[in-house]
Amino acid sequence: MINFSRVSLVYPTSTKTILEDLSFEISEGEMVLVIGSTGTGKSSLLRLINGLVPHHTGGILAGDISVDGISTRLVRPGELSHLVGIVGQNPAQGFVTDIVEEELAFGMEALNIAPDLMRKRVEEILDLLALSHLRDRAISTLSGGEQQRVAIGSALVMNPKVLVLDEPTSALDPIAAEEVLSILHRLVHDLSLTVVIAEHRLERVIGFADRIIHIAGDGSAEINLPEEILKRSDIAPPIVHLARALGLSQVGLSVRDVRRMTEEIRTNGRDPEVIAPVQADLAISTQNLSLSYQGKPALRDVTTNIYNGEIVALMGRNGAGKSSLLTTLVGLNNEAKGTSEICGRSSKDLKGKARREIVGFIPQEPSDLLYGQSVKGECAQADEDNECAAGTALALLERIVPAIDPNTHPRDLSEGQRLALALAIVLSAQPQVLILDEPTRGLDYQAKALLITLLKSFAKELNRSVLIATHDVELVAELCDRVIFLAEGEVVADGPTLEILLSSPAFAPQVAKVMSPRPWLTVSDVLRAVE
Amino acid sequence: MKTLHPLTWWIWSLLTIGAVIHADSSWLAGSAVAVAAILVWRFSLAAPWAKSFWFSLKIGVFILIIRTIVGVLIGVPIPGTKLVTVPIVPLPHWLAGIRIGGVITQERLLSSIHEGLIIISVISLFGAAVSLTSPHKLLRVTPVAIYEFGVATVIATSALPNLVQSISRIRRARALRGDEKPSWRSIALPLLEDSLSRSLELAAAMDARGFGVSRKRSRYRPITWHGVDSAIVLTSALVLAVTLAVVR
Numbered sequence: 001m002i003n004f005s006r007v008s009l010v011y012p013t014s015t016k017t018i019l020e021d022l023s024f025e026i027s028e029g030e031m032v033l034v035i036g037s038t039g040t041g042k043s044s045l046l047r048l049i050n051g052l053v054p055h056h057t058g059g060i061l062a063g064d065i066s067v068d069g070i071s072t073r074l075v076r077p078g079e080l081s082h083l084v085g086i087v088g089q090n091p092a093q094g095f096v097t098d099i100v101e102e103e104l105a106f107g108m109e110a111l112n113i114a115p116d117l118m119r120k121r122v123e124e125i126l127d128l129l130a131l132s133h134l135r136d137r138a139i140s141t142l143s144g145g146e147q148q149r150v151a152i153g154s155a156l157v158m159n160p161k162v163l164v165l166d167e168p169t170s171a172l173d174p175i176a177a178e179e180v181l182s183i184l185h186r187l188v189h190d191l192s193l194t195v196v197i198a199e200h201r202l203e204r205v206i207g208f209a210d211r212i213i214h215i216a217g218d219g220s221a222e223i224n225l226p227e228e229i230l231k232r233s234d235i236a237p238p239i240v241h242l243a244r245a246l247g248l249s250q251v252g253l254s255v256r257d258v259r260r261m262t263e264e265i266r267t268n269g270r271d272p273e274v275i276a277p278v279q280a281d282l283a284i285s286t287q288n289l290s291l292s293y294q295g296k297p298a299l300r301d302v303t304t305n306i307y308n309g310e311i312v313a314l315m316g317r318n319g320a321g322k323s324s325l326l327t328t329l330v331g332l333n334n335e336a337k338g339t340s341e342i343c344g345r346s347s348k349d350l351k352g353k354a355r356r357e358i359v360g361f362i363p364q365e366p367s368d369l370l371y372g373q374s375v376k377g378e379c380a381q382a383d384e385d386n387e388c389a390a391g392t393a394l395a396l397l398e399r400i401v402p403a404i405d406p407n408t409h410p411r412d413l414s415e416g417q418r419l420a421l422a423l424a425i426v427l428s429a430q431p432q433v434l435i436l437d438e439p440t441r442g443l444d445y446q447a448k449a450l451l452i453t454l455l456k457s458f459a460k461e462l463n464r465s466v467l468i469a470t471h472d473v474e475l476v477a478e479l480c481d482r483v484i485f486l487a488e489g490e491v492v493a494d495g496p497t498l499e500i501l502l503s504s505p506a507f508a509p510q511v512a513k514v515m516s517p518r519p520w521l522t523v524s525d526v527l528r529a530v531e
Numbered sequence: 532m533k534t535l536h537p538l539t540w541w542i543w544s545l546l547t548i549g550a551v552i553h554a555d556s557s558w559l560a561g562s563a564v565a566v567a568a569i570l571v572w573r574f575s576l577a578a579p580w581a582k583s584f585w586f587s588l589k590i591g592v593f594i595l596i597i598r599t600i601v602g603v604l605i606g607v608p609i610p611g612t613k614l615v616t617v618p619i620v621p622l623p624h625w626l627a628g629i630r631i632g633g634v635i636t637q638e639r640l641l642s643s644i645h646e647g648l649i650i651i652s653v654i655s656l657f658g659a660a661v662s663l664t665s666p667h668k669l670l671r672v673t674p675v676a677i678y679e680f681g682v683a684t685v686i687a688t689s690a691l692p693n694l695v696q697s698i699s700r701i702r703r704a705r706a707l708r709g710d711e712k713p714s715w716r717s718i719a720l721p722l723l724e725d726s727l728s729r730s731l732e733l734a735a736a737m738d739a740r741g742f743g744v745s746r747k748r749s750r751y752r753p754i755t756w757h758g759v760d761s762a763i764v765l766t767s768a769l770v771l772a773v774t775l776a777v778v779r
Contacts, residue, residue: 369708
């Protein structure tokens with residue numbers, strides 16, 4: 001179906017070769033997963049399939065790519081729209097209309113398809129993706145998962161033979177992600193659709209993939225069966241790390257397989273010791289916090305206390321009020337009723353320098369915090385703001401990620417490096433509390449591991465507290481002491497990570513699913529138990 | 532008001548702009564801005580692009596102030612009632628005919644403000660059309676024959692609303708760094724990058740979905756022109772006709 005023969009790709013503004021001499025073939029009805037660290041060219045590879053690269057972005061392409069026998073070199077991306085459907089990293093930026101139904105029809109209108117046929121196909125897609133009840137809704141009012149389904153629907157409505165998705169679940173909560181992936185699985189099996197998907201969170205997609213393309217980052221790439229690639233690759237889901245750590249003979253890819261191999265460990269392992277919580281000083285406290293936007297409640301009577309030295313995860317589905325709670329806490333949202341205090345000071349009174357020194361906040365887009373012309377300039381600005389010795393922030397950054405060229409422009413950094421820079425700037429003010437909104441979106445495993453070490457040392461060594469809003473259960477399992485669960489703006493659960501994550505199957509990390517009913521969440525938990 | 536044709540407000544504002552420019556009257560300019568403000572306040576939906584009008588108004592006022600200062604200080608003096616005298620800046624002899632400073636007359640000040648007002652009204656009428664029309668709907672009525680123009684229009688009309696949206700997000704983030712009143716320079720850079728990449732993303736999505744491939748375009752739900760649309764367009768056409776007749 002898709003044929004790459006001796007493909008090389010170079011962007012004119014960069015000296016790095018993105019892909020070099022890559023040849024492979026993907027047959028009909030296959031689901032292929034593209035993995036690689038950030039910035040290695042996963043998106044470029046996906047966009048080569050329908051010709052957006054190089055037709056839209058520029059770049060020098062050698063070799064030939066053909067889809068269903070049509071060479072992408074000879075036609076514009078639009079002329080492949082009946083053949084290849086593409087769903088971008090951020091579907092909200094790719095919507096061309098306002099209403100769900102119109103969005104679905106857009107591609108067909110462009111191809112001048114007769115109105116009655118359009119009506120029929122739109123109806124089919126609305127049913128297939130369970131979107132019927134949303135047909136008249138404005139797209140901007142939909143939740144992340146719903147938007148993702150609309151984006152997939154508007155690609156599928158053209159009856160393509162190939163569907164290409166770039167990180168389709170990175171913005172979604174575990175339940176919405178599961179929904180989207182099971183729809184894809186069904187399409188592959190029922191309609192023999194060919195699917196190419198790039199994703200960082202392998203634990204979510206690994207069970208569905210037939211083959212994996214691993215892009216190494218030096219231009220080379222390998223395509224093989226998942227078992228073969230994951231045997232050696234450093235990019236691997238927790239379940240594979242578990243198999244490696246336990247020295248299992250095979251790498252199992254599904255929870256079921258690994259469960260069969262680890263029966264003995266489940267019966268013989270020891271339970272973790274219960275560590276009695278140490279009473280510490282109050283860091284964050286809210287009392288009956290309520291907030292509504294245009295009559296719609298976003299937060300309802302949120303009452304919670306967070307203590308020094310604690311790392312707390314704020315979880316919940318898309319639109320449950322996580323971001324509203326965070327912005328209220330740091331004093332960006334002063335319409336809330338009730339009280340919220342950080343280190344004994346009301347959130348509403350936090351201003352300027354005082355805010356910086358009490359609370360460090362990393363927003364969903366860390367680059368919003370950055371405006372300097374270079375990493376060096378950015379750090380110097382932070383030093384000046386905090387009245388500390390020149391070079392403090394830069395030294396901090398060096399500790400977090402070594403070997404960033406200080407003259408690089410912040411825009412040219414990778415996703416992980418940009419987060420590190422924002423963290424270095426925020427931490428150089430030595431805040432009492434650190435708050436992060438979805439920090440692992442778009443981060444690869446390596447960057448995530450770095451983040452975990454950094455946050456742990458911040459909380460435990462300095463005895464300060466960290467609050468993280470996230471969908472990433474693996475991160476929560478590795479990092480957090482406690483989980484606060486929000487639903488419709490209300491706190492529905494609040495307790496130790498172990499208890500909360502094990503109580504709901506949808507939010508359980510992969511290792512916990514394998515080891516259920518034993519209370520082990522991570523690979524290191526299991527290792528400690530069998531020691 | 533949901534059912535209005537996407538071109539209605541655009542035609543309305545273009546005709547009104549024509550009238551304002553032709554009449555060259557501060558009164559007409561002022562009242563056009565007032566009418567536009569009332570329309571936007573009353574009819575714009577809770578959409579990201581609805582704030583564009585207020586943004587364009589701010590830009591207009593900014594231009595007025597700068598223009599007035601420059602207009603009063605530099606250039607040929609208009610004789611009349613003297614307000615203040617500013618010392619004349621000595622300039623080299625080859626710049627003869629240009630003067631900085633000197634006598635500021637009431638007439639000079641008024642004419643500068645008058646020109647500024649016309650500019651404000653043109654900018655804010657454009658902003659009103661953006662505020663009142665969904666850029667996405669506008670795209671659906673753009674003829675495919677002018678494909679490149681269609682893409683450019685969508686990018687241009689969606690860039691302003693994106694800009695307004697990004698500004699508030701970046702300002703909030705900046706306040707967190709303890710920067711309560713961030714300078715324009717520090718916002719401009721991330722802003723430009725942000726809205727540019729969004730617009731490119733949109734263009735790529737349109738390209739990938741076959742926009743412009745077929746010369747003809749079918750309609751899923753035809754957008755129809757109603758009586759209300761004609762009425763709105765007629766009012767502005769009337770204003771234009773009157774100014775054309777009265778002002779020679």
